[in-house]
Structure formats: C-alpha cells, structure tokens
Amino acid sequence: MDTQTVKYLANLGFLSFDENELEKLAEEMNGIIESVSFVKDYNAEYDPLNDNLGAHLDDLREDKAEPDYPTDKLMRNAVHSENCFVVPKVME
Amino acid sequence: MSTYIPVIGLEIHAELLTESKLFCSCSTEFGGGKNAHCCPGCAAMPGTLPAMNRKAVEFAIKAGYALNCSFNKFSVFDRKNYFYPDLPKAYQNSQLDLPLCINGLVNIEYEIDGVKKSKDIRINRIHLEEDAGKLIHDDLNGVSLADYNRGSIPLIEIVTEPDIGTAEEAKAFVEKISLLLQYAGVCDCKMEQGSLRCDVNISIMKPTDAKFGTRAEIKNLNSIKSIGRAVEYEIYRQERTLEMGGKIIQETRRFDDNKGETRSMRTKENAQDYRYFPDPDILQVNFTDEELESIRKTMPEMPYERLERYKNAYGLSEADSMIIIGQIILSDFYDNAVKKYDNPKSICNFITGEMMRRINLGEISLEDLPFDAGEFALLVQMADTEKVSKNDAKSIFRIMSEKGGNPEKIAKEQGYLITNDTGRVLEVIESVIKNNEKAVSQYKNGDLKVFGFLMGQCSKELKGVCTPKVIKDELENKLSAL
Amino acid sequence: MDITSMKIKDMRNALDKREITAGELADEYLKRIPVSGCFETVTEENAGIAAKNAQEAINSGKSSEICGIPLAISDNICTEDVRTSCGSKMLYNFIPPYSAEAADRLNKNGAVILGKTKIDEFSMGNNTLGAATAVKENLCAGAICSDTGGEIGTSASACGIAGLKPTYGRVSRHGLAAIASSMDTIGAIAKDVSGCASILGIIEGYDTKDVHTRAYKDNRETAKDIKTLKIAVMQDSTGPVAKSDSTEVEEASAFFSSNGAEVSACGIPSLKYAYPSFYIISSAEASTNLARYDGIKFGYRSEKGDSYAELVVNSRTEGFGDEVKKRILFGTFTLMSDNIKDYFYKAMAIRQKIRGELLSVFDKYDAFIFPARDSSYNAAASLAGLPVITVGGISIAGRQMEESTIIKAAEFFEKGRKV
Incomplete structure (x- = not known):
C-alpha cells in the first residue's frame, strides 16, 4: 500500500490527511494487512445461503404508519433552518 | 436512413x-x-x-x-x-x-x-x-x-x-x-x-x-x-x-x-x-412456492386479459377496449356496471362518450365519483329502455356528476320520466299546430326546414313525456293529414 | 461493611429489608464518583428521582431484581436527554432524544442510573472499560456496556470482577452506537455472576426495534446441572494475550472435573484465522456504520468548509481520533472492489467455517472454557454470536441462547473457588 492508495481510501471515507500522516498510515496499513493477509489462502468460499436466518414475509414489520415524530426534537442536535438540516452547497 | x-x-x-x-x-x-x-x-x-x-x-x-x-x-x-x-x-x-x-x-x-x-x-x-x-x-x-x-x-x-x-x-x-x-x-x-x-x-x-x-x-x-x-x-x-x-x-x-x-x-x-x-x-x-402463489392470487385481472375479454366476449372495438382498460379504476367501474346491467356495448358507449367527456373536462374524477357503478348502470338501462330520452339521460348524468343521486329519483324530480301519454302528445301537437298557422302553411308549401321549429315547440311542452321519435312521428302524421 | 462494595443480590436484600433506602444507597455512591476518572457524565438529579421512584416500588412490595440498585451505562449506549459521546469528539455534544431499549428497561424496572462510564473512542481501543473500573472501585454496583470482540470479558478479568456477554440477538442493540453490526452486543458487568444475571434478566428479550431479537429464547429451565455438564477446555491458542490466565483455566478444569463434570481438551482447526477474520469483518462493518457521522444531522461540525464535501471531511477529520480513522481506512480497504473477495468475503467464509466448527464442539460439549483475555477465542465466540460469562480469569462460552447453563456453571465455579 502506498500513500496514493491511502489517499484513495481516505477519499472514500471522507477523511483527509497531510503527507506525513499519509506516509505513517501507509506503514500502519501495511502492518495490519500483513498480519491478516494470510486469510486469502483459506480454502473456502462464502455462501450467502449459509447465513440465511429463515425469515419469511410474516416475520417482517406490518405496514402501519405511526404518528409523526416531533420535528423540533429531531433537529435539536443540528444546525437547522425552516425545519431542514443546513448543508453547504454541493459542488457539481 | x-x-x-x-x-x-x-x-x-x-x-x-x-x-x-x-x-x-x-x-x-x-x-x-x-x-x-x-x-x-x-x-x-x-x-x-x-x-x-x-x-x-x-x-x-x-x-x-x-x-x-x-x-x-x-x-x-x-x-x-x-x-x-x-x-x-x-x-x-x-x-x-x-x-x-x-x-x-x-x-x-x-x-x-x-x-x-x-x-x-x-x-x-x-x-x-x-x-x-x-x-x-x-x-x-x-x-x-x-x-x-x-x-x-x-x-x-x-x-x-x-x-x-x-x-x-x-x-x-x-x-x-x-x-x-x-x-x-x-x-x-x-x-x-x-x-x-x-x-x-x-x-x-x-x-x-x-x-x-x-x-x-x-x-x-x-x-x-x-x-x-x-x-x-x-x-x-x-x-x-x-x-x-x-x-x-x-x-x-x-x-x-x-x-x-x-x-x-x-x-x-x-x-x-x-x-x-x-x-x-x-x-x-x-419465499416458499406457496407464499409466492398466495401473493399471485391477490393480483387483479391484468389489462391484457381484460382487453381480450372485452373484445371477444363483449364485442367491444379495440379502440374502445383500450380506453376502458387504460385505468384499472375505470375498468373495474365498467365491469361492476356490466354486472348490474348486462349490456356491455351500451355501457361502454356511455362511458367513452358522456363520462369521458366530463372526466376530460375535469368535472369529475374517477377516484372521487359521486355515484357508483350500479347507479350508472341503471341510468344507461333507463336510456336504453326509453324510460327517459337519450338527451334527458345526459341531463340526469350531469346532475349525478355534480351531486350524485339515484337516476330514477332524479328523473322523477326533474320530470324526465317518459310516460308515453299519447293523449297529452296529441293535445300538445294540436295546440302547436293551431298556434303556429304561418309555420304550418310554410311546411305545407314545401319548406321542410320549418319542421324543426315545430318539433322544438312540441318538445318544449312534452319534456319527458315521450321520446323525440314519438313526437316526430305523430307530428308528421298530423301535418300530412292536414 | 461498606455498602458500596456489596454484591447486587445482597444489596437487594438490604433494600427489601429496609436496612437502607434507595436514596441513601445512591448517595453513598454519588459522593464517591466525582473524584474518579471513569465516569464521563454523572446524572445526580436523574439518580435522585429514580431512587425516589424505586423506593416507592420497594415500599409497595413491587421491586424487580435491580430496583433501587445503582448502576452505570457505558457512554456508547444512548440515554434520553443525557449526553452520549461514545468517547469521541465527534459526539461531544450529542444529546439523544431517545434511550436505548436496554437503558429504557433498566429505568422502567427501577434501576438508579448514576451516569455514563468512559470507553475508548467507539470502543475501539485496548483499555479497560470504564464500567469495569467503576464496579471494581465501588463506584456503582453494576453496569451495562457493549461487547463486540470480548471487551466485557477482558475488562472484567483485568478488574477481577464478573462480566457477561450475551448471545447475539438476546439483548436489543437499539440505541447502541453501531460498530460491528453482526457482532455488537450489550452485556452486563457486576461484582459477581449473579449480579450480571440479574441485570441480564431485565435487559434481555424481544424488541421490535431490533429485528435480530426475534431469535430470543428464555431457556431458563434448561440449565444443566454440574454433574451432567460436559465441558471442553480449549487448546492451542496462538493469538495475542494467549498465555496469561491459562493457569486459571487449568485450575478451573481441575475444579469442574473434581466436582463431577466431564472435562476434556478440545480445539478448533481454524482458530488462527479467528482474530484476523474478526478484525476484517468488524472493521468493514464499522467503516460503513461510522459514515453517518458528518456533523450535519448531529455531532461535531467543523468551523471550516465552504462546500458539503469540505465541511464533512473537516468535521470527520477533526472529530475522529487516530484509532477510529485507521479502522475506517482498513475497513474501507477490505470492501474495495479489488479486495472484497480476498478480504471481506474470505473473512465471511472463515466465519461460517468457525461457526460450524464450534457447533461441532457443542455436539459433544455443553460449554467450553478459555483464558478470559484470549483474543483468538474471544474472536471466535463473537464471530459465532455465542454467550460468554467471565469470572476468576476464565471465560465460559455456551450454545446460543443457553445463558442459563453457563451462568449456573460460572456461579458454581465462583462459589467453589471463592473468587
């Protein structure tokens, strides 16, 4: 793993690091990867059906609407305006 | 190309x-x-x-x-x-x-x-x-x-x-x-x-x-x-x-x-x-096969199947069938109406004519009709069996569209019910002929257009008493006898 | 005897016999707490109100096992109107408008919640849980906290107290800030096994808000007697922190054996893959579970950022600590399209195999013992969603939903060994 890859991962995770941090992280990532990468050689394939918990339609939630949750409670931990969450403009 | x-x-x-x-x-x-x-x-x-x-x-x-x-x-x-x-x-x-x-x-x-x-x-x-x-x-x-x-x-x-x-x-x-x-x-x-x-x-x-x-x-x-x-x-x-x-x-x-x-x-x-x-x-x-099947059973008849049914069993035209199946709410309404009055073509005509006209004008909407399929079917039947004239049926429909109601009741209230009181018909015709000498002589002299005017005078008085056809026939008879 | 050093069951007795009131009991603890460093938030006022209500219940003879008992809640479990920081700057100011189901059940049953205990940021470090330290130092009688890969057992063992990680799905995860969705549990810490069991009895059970609790089974009647118990002693651990506590395991197996249980050595072939797969899966799941923290809906919001992307990147970069960022990066790495087959799906395949191997162990045995701080067996138990009780340096794992068997065995061990 090089700093380019760490930067790519950081972009996907919406994190940013300076060059020094990227170098240090690349080293740490390599260390972690080295310690776990032997799993690649394990002789088995994942079978999604093996994780089947046997749920059927009746186990799912009934379609019923409940009374509205108070909007002021929803907003109180956020920067809000006109009952909306405020977000700086999105760059296209 | x-x-x-x-x-x-x-x-x-x-x-x-x-x-x-x-x-x-x-x-x-x-x-x-x-x-x-x-x-x-x-x-x-x-x-x-x-x-x-x-x-x-x-x-x-x-x-x-x-x-x-x-x-x-x-x-x-x-x-x-x-x-x-x-x-x-x-x-x-x-x-x-x-x-x-x-x-x-x-x-x-x-x-x-x-x-x-x-x-x-x-x-x-x-x-x-x-x-x-x-x-x-x-x-x-x-x-x-x-x-x-x-x-x-x-x-x-x-x-x-x-x-x-x-x-x-x-x-x-x-x-x-x-x-x-x-x-x-x-x-x-x-x-x-x-x-x-x-x-x-x-x-x-x-x-x-x-x-x-x-x-x-x-x-x-x-x-x-x-x-x-x-x-x-x-x-x-x-x-x-x-x-x-x-x-x-x-x-x-x-x-x-x-x-x-x-x-x-x-x-x-x-x-x-x-x-x-x-x-x-x-x-x-x-899902098990049974669970899927039980969902399938709750599906309504799909448009293509209805189209075939309308064309083959009811003899509706392709164009008319396409209109009816165009919305499931309309098709369901149609099917319910036909259940009440078994004349698929007649009901179809009234829907594609009068009803669609009012829907397209925005006067009524299918989601919110003030009358039900049964009442609608009854109206069509009344028109077909000459219980009311076709024109008056349209008037009844207009009233039903505005405020709902039973067509028979509306016909009674508005005086649209055709009683076919021949006595009254002849009475009115004689009275119109007597009061419109000029028009009558014009007609006798070959001015056929005047007939419409005379018809109109009779129809006014005979509103709902009989069908226009009866008025026309009787009037023609009377005039030719003069 | 200083009441704050009492076990929950003895405290229950004292309260029901009116030897002390809930208010007095709470005060005994509250006057000690501010001096310590293991509470993030102390909720003195709420505790006072809860104590009053608990005393009413006690007076009318309607007290649950934990009614009037002063407990703590770790700070990654949401408590309504009480700051819940998850040990992170990212949530330094987060006041949840709801309580986690487990916290709610404690409140409804008269527990007196003294406050929120400290944890490593999103529970991702190696430090002892604040809750364990709090119980050890008599700052609360017990606590609920999260366990993803054995944190409860490890901390309980380090503090010489008891800890219980329930079967995955036994206790609702609602309100627990998710790290590894498929392995997170809420468990109990107390001075002794019965204290853990009392707490578990209140928080466990079906909750519509956590669909995985549909697997809940009481199974209280099926607890096996020691003389009919078949115990496996797990061997060959190669993970870190493997050899410490192993003498305790040897002594424990001798103890059980001499009391009539059938004890034999056992192992699972895929053991060395347990910790790496646990680490991969939990990092992958955590990386996506932590993506919601952006400062927009709640939490730390940076002062800098002219665009959405800038603001969110800054908030997350300033708000998260190094360990969390590292896990996010590694988790993202394992899910990348180039790597997902070799890492994430491989780890998932290993997990399925390990589950199968442990099921084979349970064909022959009712429980297995391993050193409490053994990272490989802790990982294996977490991957398979098994319940684990820890006391006296050993951990006992049982079949899913068979807490009653391992609790019974652990209590027997506790009594006999006088831990």
Missing part, C-alpha cells in the same frame, strides 16, 4: 404505495411540514436500526408478477456506500446480487405511420430499495436545506435489458409499465409528481460492430414526452458525434426540457466504488 442501431435500456424507479417507510413506521404521506415524517432512524442517529416493511416486499413481488418475472426465493439486501447530503446513513439499502425478481418480459404495442408494431422487452431485474431525501437549494445563502421526508420511502427499481430501439418503443414501454404497476396496485405512477422516474441508457452501434457502443445515461426525465424527446435527441447527438470522428464518453447527462437537448452532468461519479456488501442489520427474506 441511419447506419446506426440505437441500443436502449431503461431504469425505472417506482414509489410503492405503502403506508409507512421501508425501514420505519414513519408515514409516506405526501405533504406535511419539512422533516415532519422523520424519526431518529430517518436521520441516521446512533443506534437506530432498520425494520423492513412487509408490504413493500409483497408489492415488489406483485410488480414481479405483473412483469412476468421469476423470483429469488432467498433474496439479499446490501449496503451501497457513498456520501451525499440526501443520504443520512451515507449508505443506501438496495439489492445487488440477489434481487427479489429476475428475468421478466413485457410486451409493448405501438404504431408507426399507421402500422401496428409489437415487441417483447426483457426485464433484467426488479429490486427493492429506499429513496433518498430532498435537497432544496438556497442559492442566496449558498446552502442547501435537507428534507428527509422522502428518505427511506420504498422504491422498486425495474431494469430492462437493452432491447429498446427507438423513442417510440421507449415511450410505449414506460406507458405499459405504468399501466401494469397501477393494475398490480403497487404504484400510482404519476410521473409529474415523481412517483415514477425514468433513467435511460443509450448507446449506438453499427450492425457490423461486435460490441455495444459506449453508453450515456440520461437522468431527470419526468414525463413520457420528455423520454421520447430525450431519446431522439441523444440518438442524434451520438450519431453526429461519431460521424464527425468524435468519441462517446460514458457519462451522466440531464435533459433540458426547454431546449430539447441532453447535456453533460457529473462525470466523476462514475468512478465511485460503492463497496456493496450484505447488510447485517436486515433480515434477509425467504
């Missing part, structure tokens, strides 16, 4: 008609204040978990039946990870490898230059996913306001194989899907309101090419008309680009309705690694 073959696939998103959202019990009701239908789960607060809506899954299966799909009896929901302000969890729940429905088929019919065409469009998959919230752009303050009311509303995504070849086919397909989903009762398919959205993937190729060309994706199409225009423009744009030696870039484009052109949107999005993986919070759902 173009040397290129357009290769078109559609991705249609349809909002499901559930009461609550996909993962929580917040209402899906349209309207209400911003973020009024949002709970801590909708805002992705720590420790909130999804509880899948049973009806949403059932509706997806119904859509599958409507589109002739097969089903994955074990189906998996995944997380699709990306950051965007309309996505509070920073992942969208969708289905990647094991969607609920696969391998469907939809037949479309359309006309080109008066020639009827028919084509089968293959459906790759239908999967269930959640909608994103809405961003309201406040350019003045340089911010966006996020409203998560629409967030987590259940959607089905219908993906076709690239079997569509022209703008006409694309339009016909979306219209057919819209009809089928309405019949299945899963979506109201109102494109203008956003409950049905269509993205188009287009590429073009030469017949001799081994592979498909690079495709562009067109988003932001919110009417059937736009779909047709966008497809036409894009085919033209791609042909022209290639003819001039250029290359088609794989990108997302939006359709500018005013200019009738597609233009490039964000290109960097295509490089996104969504890191799909099965969502451990969700109970992945299984």
Whole structure:
C-alpha cells in the first residue's frame, strides 16, 4: 500500500490527511494487512445461503404508519433552518 | 436512413404505495411540514436500526408478477456506500446480487405511420430499495436545506435489458409499465409528481460492430414526452458525434426540457466504488412456492386479459377496449356496471362518450365519483329502455356528476320520466299546430326546414313525456293529414 | 461493611429489608464518583428521582431484581436527554432524544442510573472499560456496556470482577452506537455472576426495534446441572494475550472435573484465522456504520468548509481520533472492489467455517472454557454470536441462547473457588 492508495481510501471515507500522516498510515496499513493477509489462502468460499436466518414475509414489520415524530426534537442536535438540516452547497 | 442501431435500456424507479417507510413506521404521506415524517432512524442517529416493511416486499413481488418475472426465493439486501447530503446513513439499502425478481418480459404495442408494431422487452431485474431525501437549494445563502421526508420511502427499481430501439418503443414501454404497476396496485405512477422516474441508457452501434457502443445515461426525465424527446435527441447527438470522428464518453447527462437537448452532468461519479456488501442489520427474506402463489392470487385481472375479454366476449372495438382498460379504476367501474346491467356495448358507449367527456373536462374524477357503478348502470338501462330520452339521460348524468343521486329519483324530480301519454302528445301537437298557422302553411308549401321549429315547440311542452321519435312521428302524421 | 462494595443480590436484600433506602444507597455512591476518572457524565438529579421512584416500588412490595440498585451505562449506549459521546469528539455534544431499549428497561424496572462510564473512542481501543473500573472501585454496583470482540470479558478479568456477554440477538442493540453490526452486543458487568444475571434478566428479550431479537429464547429451565455438564477446555491458542490466565483455566478444569463434570481438551482447526477474520469483518462493518457521522444531522461540525464535501471531511477529520480513522481506512480497504473477495468475503467464509466448527464442539460439549483475555477465542465466540460469562480469569462460552447453563456453571465455579 502506498500513500496514493491511502489517499484513495481516505477519499472514500471522507477523511483527509497531510503527507506525513499519509506516509505513517501507509506503514500502519501495511502492518495490519500483513498480519491478516494470510486469510486469502483459506480454502473456502462464502455462501450467502449459509447465513440465511429463515425469515419469511410474516416475520417482517406490518405496514402501519405511526404518528409523526416531533420535528423540533429531531433537529435539536443540528444546525437547522425552516425545519431542514443546513448543508453547504454541493459542488457539481 | 441511419447506419446506426440505437441500443436502449431503461431504469425505472417506482414509489410503492405503502403506508409507512421501508425501514420505519414513519408515514409516506405526501405533504406535511419539512422533516415532519422523520424519526431518529430517518436521520441516521446512533443506534437506530432498520425494520423492513412487509408490504413493500409483497408489492415488489406483485410488480414481479405483473412483469412476468421469476423470483429469488432467498433474496439479499446490501449496503451501497457513498456520501451525499440526501443520504443520512451515507449508505443506501438496495439489492445487488440477489434481487427479489429476475428475468421478466413485457410486451409493448405501438404504431408507426399507421402500422401496428409489437415487441417483447426483457426485464433484467426488479429490486427493492429506499429513496433518498430532498435537497432544496438556497442559492442566496449558498446552502442547501435537507428534507428527509422522502428518505427511506420504498422504491422498486425495474431494469430492462437493452432491447429498446427507438423513442417510440421507449415511450410505449414506460406507458405499459405504468399501466401494469397501477393494475398490480403497487404504484400510482404519476410521473409529474415523481412517483415514477425514468433513467435511460443509450448507446449506438453499427450492425457490423461486435460490441455495444459506449453508453450515456440520461437522468431527470419526468414525463413520457420528455423520454421520447430525450431519446431522439441523444440518438442524434451520438450519431453526429461519431460521424464527425468524435468519441462517446460514458457519462451522466440531464435533459433540458426547454431546449430539447441532453447535456453533460457529473462525470466523476462514475468512478465511485460503492463497496456493496450484505447488510447485517436486515433480515434477509425467504419465499416458499406457496407464499409466492398466495401473493399471485391477490393480483387483479391484468389489462391484457381484460382487453381480450372485452373484445371477444363483449364485442367491444379495440379502440374502445383500450380506453376502458387504460385505468384499472375505470375498468373495474365498467365491469361492476356490466354486472348490474348486462349490456356491455351500451355501457361502454356511455362511458367513452358522456363520462369521458366530463372526466376530460375535469368535472369529475374517477377516484372521487359521486355515484357508483350500479347507479350508472341503471341510468344507461333507463336510456336504453326509453324510460327517459337519450338527451334527458345526459341531463340526469350531469346532475349525478355534480351531486350524485339515484337516476330514477332524479328523473322523477326533474320530470324526465317518459310516460308515453299519447293523449297529452296529441293535445300538445294540436295546440302547436293551431298556434303556429304561418309555420304550418310554410311546411305545407314545401319548406321542410320549418319542421324543426315545430318539433322544438312540441318538445318544449312534452319534456319527458315521450321520446323525440314519438313526437316526430305523430307530428308528421298530423301535418300530412292536414 | 461498606455498602458500596456489596454484591447486587445482597444489596437487594438490604433494600427489601429496609436496612437502607434507595436514596441513601445512591448517595453513598454519588459522593464517591466525582473524584474518579471513569465516569464521563454523572446524572445526580436523574439518580435522585429514580431512587425516589424505586423506593416507592420497594415500599409497595413491587421491586424487580435491580430496583433501587445503582448502576452505570457505558457512554456508547444512548440515554434520553443525557449526553452520549461514545468517547469521541465527534459526539461531544450529542444529546439523544431517545434511550436505548436496554437503558429504557433498566429505568422502567427501577434501576438508579448514576451516569455514563468512559470507553475508548467507539470502543475501539485496548483499555479497560470504564464500567469495569467503576464496579471494581465501588463506584456503582453494576453496569451495562457493549461487547463486540470480548471487551466485557477482558475488562472484567483485568478488574477481577464478573462480566457477561450475551448471545447475539438476546439483548436489543437499539440505541447502541453501531460498530460491528453482526457482532455488537450489550452485556452486563457486576461484582459477581449473579449480579450480571440479574441485570441480564431485565435487559434481555424481544424488541421490535431490533429485528435480530426475534431469535430470543428464555431457556431458563434448561440449565444443566454440574454433574451432567460436559465441558471442553480449549487448546492451542496462538493469538495475542494467549498465555496469561491459562493457569486459571487449568485450575478451573481441575475444579469442574473434581466436582463431577466431564472435562476434556478440545480445539478448533481454524482458530488462527479467528482474530484476523474478526478484525476484517468488524472493521468493514464499522467503516460503513461510522459514515453517518458528518456533523450535519448531529455531532461535531467543523468551523471550516465552504462546500458539503469540505465541511464533512473537516468535521470527520477533526472529530475522529487516530484509532477510529485507521479502522475506517482498513475497513474501507477490505470492501474495495479489488479486495472484497480476498478480504471481506474470505473473512465471511472463515466465519461460517468457525461457526460450524464450534457447533461441532457443542455436539459433544455443553460449554467450553478459555483464558478470559484470549483474543483468538474471544474472536471466535463473537464471530459465532455465542454467550460468554467471565469470572476468576476464565471465560465460559455456551450454545446460543443457553445463558442459563453457563451462568449456573460460572456461579458454581465462583462459589467453589471463592473468587
């Protein structure tokens, strides 16, 4: 793993690091990867059906609407305006 | 004649008609204040978990039946990870490898230059996913306001194989899907309101090419008309680009309705690694054959079956049948009316005539009729059996449209009931002849047009007493006897 | 005897016999707490109100096992109107408008919640849980906290007290800030096994808000007697922190054996893959579970950022600590399209195999013992969602939903060994 890859991962995770941090992280990532990468050689394939918990339609939630949750409670931990969450403009 | 073959696939998103959202019990009701239908789960607060809506899954299966799909009896929901302000969890729940429905088929019919065409469009998959919230752009303050009311509303995504070849086919397909989903009762398919959205993937190729060309994706199409225009423009744009030696870039484009052109949107999005993986919070759902069958049994008769029934059993014309099946609410109304009065052609005529006229004028709406199918059937029967004249039947219908009511009662109140009181008829005719000597002599002298005037005078007095035919016959008799 | 050093069951007795009131009991603890460093938030006022209500219940003879008992809640479990920081700057100011189901059940049953205990940021470090330290130092009688890969057992063992990680799905995860969705549990810490069991009895059970609790089974009647118990002693651990506590395991197996249980050595072939797969899966799940923290809906919001992307990147970069960022990066790495097959799906395949191997162990045995701080066996138990009780340096794992068997065995061990 090089700093380019760490930067790519950081972009996907919406994190940013300076060059020094990227170098240090690349080293740490390599260390972690080295310690776990032997799993690649394990002789088995994942079978999604093996994780089947046997749920059927009746186990799912009934379609019923409940009374509205108070909007002021929803907003109180956020920067809000006109009952909306405020977000700086999105760059296209 | 173009040397290129357009290769078109559609991705249609349809909002499901559930009461609550996909993962929580917040209402899906349209309207209400911003973020009024949002709970801590909708805002992705720590420790909130999804509880899948049973009806949403059932509706997806119904859509599958409507589109002739097969089903994955074990189906998996995944997380699709990306950051965007309309996505509070920073992942969208969708289905990647094991969607609920696969391998469907939809037949479309359309006309080109008066020639009827028919084509089968293959459906790759239908999967269930959640909608994103809405961003309201406040350019003045340089911010966006996020409203998560629409967030987590259940959607089905219908993906076709690239079997569509022209703008006409694309339009016909979306219209057919819209009809089928309405019949299945899963979506109201109102494109203008956003409950049905269509993205188009287009590429073009030469017949001799081994592979498909690079495709562009067109988003932001919110009417059937736009779909047709966008497809036409894009085919033209791609042909022209290639003819001039250029290359088609794989990108997302939006359709500018005013200019009738597609233009490039964000290109960097295509490089996104969504890191799909099965969502451990969700109970992945299984179906037995019996469970699928019991859902299928709740499906109503589909439009094509009704069309055949109307044409074959009722002898309705293709055109009239198409009108009746055009909306399931109309077709159900028609079927209920025919049950009450077994004259399918007559009922059809009244619907395609008087009723559609008032519907198109916006005077009545099918969702909110002030009368029921039984009352409607009775009115048609009354007109057919000459209990009221055909004109008066229209008047009764107007009253029923405004405030409802039983047609017999209205006919009585308004004096429309035909009593066929011959005595009264002769009385009136004699009186009119006596009081209009000039007109009568004009008629006797060969001025046939005056007859209409005399008819009118009689009809005024004989309103509802008998049919116009009776007045006409009697008047002619009397006049010829003079 | 200083009442704050009492076990929950003895405290229950004292309260029901009116030897002390709930208010007095709470005060005994509250006057000690501010001096310590293991509470993030102390909720004195709420505790006072809860004590008053608990005393009413006690007076009318309607007290649950934990009614009036002063407990703590770790700070990654949401408590309504009480700051819940998850040990992170990212949530330094987060006041949840709801309580986690487990916290709610404690409140409804009369527990007196003294406050929120400290944890490593999103529980991703190696430090002892604040809750364990709090119980050890008599700052509360017990606590509930999260366990993803054995944190409860490890911390309980380090503090010489008892800890219980329940079967995955036994206790609702609602309100627990998710790290590894498929392995997170909420468990109990107390001075002794019965204290853990009392707490578990209140917080466990079906909750519509956590669909995985549909697997809940009481199974109280099926607890096996020691003389009919078949215990496996797990061998060959190769993970870090493997050899410490192993003498305790040897002594424990001798103890059980001499009391009539059938004890034999056992192992699972895929043991060395347990910790790496646990690490991969939990990092992958955590990387996506932590993506919701952006400062927009709640939490730390940076002062800098002209665009959405800038603001969110800054908020997350300033708000998260190094360990969390590292896990996010590694988790993202394992899910990348180039790597997902070799890492994430491989780890998932290993997990399925390990589950199968442990099921084979349970074909022959009712429980297995391993050193409490053994990271490989802790990982294996977490991957398979098994319940684990820790006391006296050993951990006992049982079949899913068979807490009663391992609790019974652990209590017997506790009594006999006088831990």
